[in-house]
Structures are given as C-alpha cells and as structure tokens.
Amino acid sequence: xxxxxxxxxxxxxxxxxxxxxxxxxxxxxxxxxxxxxxxxxxxxxxxxxxxxxxxxxxxxxxxxxxxxxxxxxxxxxxxxxxxxxxxxxxxxxxxxxxxxxxxxxxxxxxxxxxxxxxxxxxxxxxxxxxxxxxxxxxxxxxxxxxxxxxxx
Amino acid sequence: xxxxxxxxxxxxxxxxxxxxxxxxxxxxxxxxxxxxxxxxxxxxxxxxxxxxxxxxxxxxxxxxxxxxxxxxxxxxxxxxxxxxxxxxxxxxxxxxxxxxxxxxxxxxxxxxxxxxxxxxxxxxxxxxxxxxxxxxxxxxxxxxxxxxxxxx
DNA sequence: AGAATTAAAGACTTTTTTATCCACTAAACA
DNA sequence: TGTTTAGTGGATAAAAAAGTCTTTAATTCT
Numbered sequence: 486x487x488x489x490x491x492x493x494x495x496x497x498x499x500x501x502x503x504x505x506x507x508x509x510x511x512x513x514x515x516x517x518x519x520x521x522x523x524x525x526x527x528x529x530x531x532x533x534x535x536x537x538x539x540x541x542x543x544x545x546x547x548x549x550x551x552x553x554x555x556x557x558x559x560x561x562x563x564x565x566x567x568x569x570x571x572x573x574x575x576x577x578x579x580x581x582x583x584x585x586x587x588x589x590x591x592x593x594x595x596x597x598x599x600x601x602x603x604x605x606x607x608x609x610x611x612x613x614x615x616x617x618x619x620x621x622x623x624x625x626x627x628x629x630x631x632x633x634x635x636x637x
Numbered sequence: 638x639x640x641x642x643x644x645x646x647x648x649x650x651x652x653x654x655x656x657x658x659x660x661x662x663x664x665x666x667x668x669x670x671x672x673x674x675x676x677x678x679x680x681x682x683x684x685x686x687x688x689x690x691x692x693x694x695x696x697x698x699x700x701x702x703x704x705x706x707x708x709x710x711x712x713x714x715x716x717x718x719x720x721x722x723x724x725x726x727x728x729x730x731x732x733x734x735x736x737x738x739x740x741x742x743x744x745x746x747x748x749x750x751x752x753x754x755x756x757x758x759x760x761x762x763x764x765x766x767x768x769x770x771x772x773x774x775x776x777x778x779x780x781x782x783x784x785x786x787x788x789x
Numbered sequence: 790a791g792a793a794t795t796a797a798a799g800a801c802t803t804t805t806t807t808a809t810c811c812a813c814t815a816a817a818c819a
Numbered sequence: 820t821g822t823t824t825a826g827t828g829g830a831t832a833a834a835a836a837a838g839t840c841t842t843t844a845a846t847t848c849t
C-alpha cells in the first residue's frame with residue numbers, strides 16, 4: 486500500500502510538527518530515533534519533503550526541519566503523492582493499466598469503493614489531526630518501547 | 638496492495654475456471670497469452686496454486702490446469718493468502734509492527750475501517766462471481782485489445 | 790576567520806520483487 | 820517402447836525498493 490519511505494515521511498512529519506509546537510527544530514538524526522526509522526533513509530525522505538516545499542530545512546547550529554505555516558492543515562494525501570506518486574489512487578486490484586467504469590475488470594465496482602474510501606481518508610487525516618491524538622494520549626508516534634506479543 | 642504475482646494468479650484462475658466450464662484445461666502458455674501475463678512467471682505462480690491445492694495440474698497430452706471442484710466458491714482472499722500471505726490484513730498505514738486498538742497509531746481507527754472493508758470484499762468476491770461478469774459481458778479478463786488513452 | 794553543526798547530494802550496497810531459462814519428470818498416445 | 824506434450828524445480832538475471840556511507844555546502848557561534 487504505502488512504501489516504507491512514505492511511512493517514514495508521515496511519522497517524521499508528525500514529529501517535526503509537534504517539536505515545532507514546542508519551539509524546536511529537530512534534525513534527521515533525532516527524528517530517526519524518535520520515530521524509529523533508519524537514519525540515512527529518513528534524511529533522504531526528508532530531502533524530498535523539503536524539495537517539494539512541504540517543510541523547510543535550516544542548516545548549521547540551531548538548524549533542523551520546520552513547518553513554515555504550522556497552522557495550515559496538511560493532509561497525509563499530500564505526503565503520499567510526493568513520495569509514492571498518485572498511482573494507487575487510480576489503481577486496479579486486477580492489474581489492469583486502464584481500469585474504469587467504461588472498461589472494468591471483474592473487481593472494479595467493489596475495489597473502487599475501497600480505493601475511493603482510502604483516498605478520502607488520507608485527504609481527511611492531517612498531520613495536525615494525528616499530532617493531536619498523540620498529544621492527548623489516544624495514539625502513539627512509535628512503538629519503540631512496546632514489547633511485541635511474541636516476545637512476552 | 639497486491640503483488641504482480643497475486644494479480645497474475647487471480648486473472649489466471651478466472652481464465653482456468655472459465656475454460657474448464659467449456660471442457661478444456663488450459664496450459665500456462667495459453668493462460669499467459671489470454672490474461673496478458675509473463676509466461677514463465679505465470680507458470681511459477683500456478684505452481685504455487687497447485688502446491689496449495691487451489692487448482693490441480695495434469696501433465697502430458699491433454700494436460701493443463703483445472704479445478705477439482707469447480708462449483709465450490711473460491712474467494713479471491715484464498716489466492717491472496719497463498720501468494721502474498723496475510724500481512725496486509727492486519728497491517729498498519731503508519732508502519733507499526735503491532736498496531737491495534739490497545740496501542741494504536743494515529744491513523745488506526747480510520748485505516749482499520751478501510752482495511753477491514755477490503756478484507757471483507759476479497760472474501761465476498763470469488764472466482765465464480767468474477768467469471769460470471771466476464772461471461773455476461775459486464776467485465777473483461779484482460780486489456781490486450783484496449784487502446785490506451787494516451788495512444789489515441 | 791575558524792570550528793562546529795546540520796542538511797544536501799550522490800554513489801554505493803543489500804534485499805526483495807519480478808522475470809527468464811533450462812534441464813527434468815510425468816502422462817498420453819501411437 | 821519411443822515420441823510428444825505439459826507441468827516442476829532450480830538457477831540465474833534484471834529491476835525496483837530499501838538502506839548505507841561519504842563528501843560537500845550552508846549556517847551559526849566563538
């Protein structure tokens with residue numbers, strides 16, 4: 486569904502936004518540790534975020550990543566588009582290149598509903614709405630300190 | 638979402654079922670041509686289907702692939718499980734290894750709905766229900782003869 | 790100016806997925 | 820029994836995704 490790169494991007498963006506709220510601009514080393522992602526790969530993914538202006542980056546001492554307009558709602562959709570492109574949002578579960586209502590695959594009607602609900606979902610969920618859940622304790626940003634069920 | 642292997646498997650299975658209805662047992666060469674999939678890769682995928690007893694294979698003259706009990710409804714879900722495993726059906730859009738209601742990611746509630754609807758869908762859609770659409774002309778098995786929008 | 794800090798960029802490696810090829814085996818049939 | 824037909828299985832290759840490393844550039848602080 487989502488590439489690892491997109492997952493890391495989303496987690497990182499939430500963390501950056503929350504730290505910005507606290508008045509700091511985290512660097513990719515810190516981000517990678519806090520969201521549980523590979524350091525250098527995270528750096529690369531954040532480069533892409535910066536290149537597409539979803540966040541800004543400051544170099545040197547006191548530098549790091551930050552949102553220019555933190556109050557502007559940023560849907561997860563925007564991050565996915567930048568990292569994975571928008572192939573999925575018009576994709577076909579049967580593997581057709583050009584599956585549509587005029588020339589549907591045998592799963593078209595059923596899959597279109599799922600796919601469109603997903604599209605709607607990632608447009609509705611934003612960095613801010615996710616950050617809020619983490620702040621009020623109804624969700625977490627990483628599972629670094631979770632004991633896996635198999636390890637109990 | 639689905640691997641190429643799973644897509645090819647699903648398309649092939651529908652074709653095999655339809656040909657069985659007509660009294661023939663197609664070979665992987667024919668199948669690959671008819672569903673528009675790479676020949677040798679399709680052979681591999683069908684081996685897996687055979688190994689897991691979803692279909693049977695006959696060698697030698699008059700051989701090919703066939704369903705032992707064609708009337709027994711086969712949900713797409715079964716094919717996906719054999720090829721891709723069932724990781725997706727409990728997966729997390731945020732990338733958590735063990736995302737659940739007790740320890741949710743910030744997208745958990747929203748994504749769980751999508752994911753579960755998808756699971757339900759692939760359990761409801763069967764090889765037979767798809768074949769029926771193709772037979773009555775409301776869907777097609779391949780897009781081999783479709784002119785792509787960009788090529789018009 | 791110089792040292793320290795931090796992101797940017799690009800090359801590189803590893804792993805996974807997708808795809809191909811060929812030798813082998815089993816079945817059918819003449 | 821020999822020939823043809825068709826799937827099986829293992830090796831290999833190519834491409835994409837995931838991850839790593841090193842150098843360079845920009846910024847800040849002293």
